[in-house]
Amino acid sequence: MNNNQSGLDIVLVHHPVVNKIGETIGSAVTNLDIHDIARTGKTYGVDSYYIVTPYKDQHKLVYEILHHWKSGHGATYNPARGEALELVQLEFSLEDVIETIRRKRGCKPLLITTSARTQEKSLGYSQLRARIEHKEPILLLFGTAHGLAPEIMEMTDYCLPPVGAGTGYNHLSVRSAVSIILDRLLGVPEDAITES
Amino acid sequence: MNNNQSGLDIVLVHHPVVNKIGETIGSAVTNLDIHDIARTGKTYGVDSYYIVTPYKDQHKLVYEILHHWKSGHGATYNPARGEALELVQLEFSLEDVIETIRRKRGCKPLLITTSARTQEKSLGYSQLRARIEHKEPILLLFGTAHGLAPEIMEMTDYCLPPVGAGTGYNHLSVRSAVSIILDRLLGVPEDAITES
Numbered sequence: 001m002n003n004n005q006s007g008l009d010i011v012l013v014h015h016p017v018v019n020k021i022g023e024t025i026g027s028a029v030t031n032l033d034i035h036d037i038a039r040t041g042k043t044y045g046v047d048s049y050y051i052v053t054p055y056k057d058q059h060k061l062v063y064e065i066l067h068h069w070k071s072g073h074g075a076t077y078n079p080a081r082g083e084a085l086e087l088v089q090l091e092f093s094l095e096d097v098i099e100t101i102r103r104k105r106g107c108k109p110l111l112i113t114t115s116a117r118t119q120e121k122s123l124g125y126s127q128l129r130a131r132i133e134h135k136e137p138i139l140l141l142f143g144t145a146h147g148l149a150p151e152i153m154e155m156t157d158y159c160l161p162p163v164g165a166g167t168g169y170n171h172l173s174v175r176s177a178v179s180i181i182l183d184r185l186l187g188v189p190e191d192a193i194t195e196s
Numbered sequence: 197m198n199n200n201q202s203g204l205d206i207v208l209v210h211h212p213v214v215n216k217i218g219e220t221i222g223s224a225v226t227n228l229d230i231h232d233i234a235r236t237g238k239t240y241g242v243d244s245y246y247i248v249t250p251y252k253d254q255h256k257l258v259y260e261i262l263h264h265w266k267s268g269h270g271a272t273y274n275p276a277r278g279e280a281l282e283l284v285q286l287e288f289s290l291e292d293v294i295e296t297i298r299r300k301r302g303c304k305p306l307l308i309t310t311s312a313r314t315q316e317k318s319l320g321y322s323q324l325r326a327r328i329e330h331k332e333p334i335l336l337l338f339g340t341a342h343g344l345a346p347e348i349m350e351m352t353d354y355c356l357p358p359v360g361a362g363t364g365y366n367h368l369s370v371r372s373a374v375s376i377i378l379d380r381l382l383g384v385p386e387d388a389i390t391e392s
Contacts, residue, residue, distance in 0.1 A: 020274075032228050036369045043368055044361045078216075080367045124386055161386040163379060165240045171276045172239050172375070173232045179372035180379040183359060187376070190320055190357040 007135040011050040016149035036175040042084040044182040109139040111156035123158035203331040207246040212345035232371040238280040240378040245283040305335040307352035319354035
């Protein structure tokens with residue numbers, strides 16, 4: 001593995017996820033999920049940000065957005081945005097993502113899910129942080145809509161505990177959840193950051 | 197002060213902020229800034245989420261969005277969203293926010309800015325966390341566009357250090373920055389959260 005790489009990839013899943021009554025659905029891609037999560041991923045040193053959707057028209061839409069910021073007018077207007085969007089890779093299924101990573105890194109990554117509810121197979125933030133520091137290949141999974149479908153929870157290795165402050169309300173956007181979780185896993189203490 | 201209150205308010209400033217070449221401007225309100233930041237604020241126990249814009253048409257737009265989720269169709273479709281949006285209060289200027297808080301809490305809050313760059317008058321996260329635990333009235337300021345204007349930086353008490361991971365890239369959305377900063381200030385360690 002390239003020494004500049006962290007070993008950590010993230011994936012935003014649009015299918016299979018569940019709706020508010022627990023049925024498995026496919027959700028539509030949200031423009032700000034592409035931007036915000038790529039910007040957070042780039043800020044925290046994530047290697048790739050995979051977006052999974054089985055729908056071809058959604059792939060077309062995402063490619064048009066990426067083109068605008070990576071090579072179109074957006075690239076001149078705001079080059080830093082294109083730099084973040086270089087992280088984005090589109091795939092049709094989670095299995096395709098795992099296969100892509102297997103080819104890139106030479107082995108299957110450790111699959112870690114995230115959830116607003118406590119799940120079985122829990123792994124703490126400090127434990128996962130230590131594994132990231134050892135550059136173990138890790139894929140962190142985030143769900144859209146009302147969360148990852150049960151079949152994904154079953155096929156993965158561990159689940160991170162919910163973030164929050166114990167207020168009894170826990171309805172973060174996936175953009176917020178990714179930001180908080182990456183800061184807990186990769187964030188540098190304030191006195192260790194030197195300005196670039 | 198009500199014992200259920202944290203003492204912490206946040207404000208998202210749309211004027212005065214700076215554009216990419218450092219000129220003072222007023223920015224437009226982004227729909228997802230209303231939603232994401234209210235959801236994060238409610239999850240972390242913030243008392244009020246102030247939105248500052250001097251433009252009357254922007255107030256009208258925000259009130260329509262709030263009405264939809266607090267009393268309109270959105271309130272039936274997703275009651276949890278309305279609960280988060282109860283935190284939102286619209287004001288025309290930062291001075292108006294400070295006056296509202298002074299009336300609510302009986303004193304002027306400590307004004308804390310946030311920035312992607314290191315500023316003078318720095319206050320660490322652990323130091324501010326301790327002051328929040330003592331329920332000192334605090335107003336945390338976030339800027340839209342390319343950040344809070346210099347006159348705001350000058351009138352405030354302290355600035356939090358930039359968040360991130362020391363990668364040299366630091367272009368978080370304000371939605372992500374709010375999420376990470378509230379988790380650093382109010383987040384509960386994983387083993388202390390019990391499911392609601």
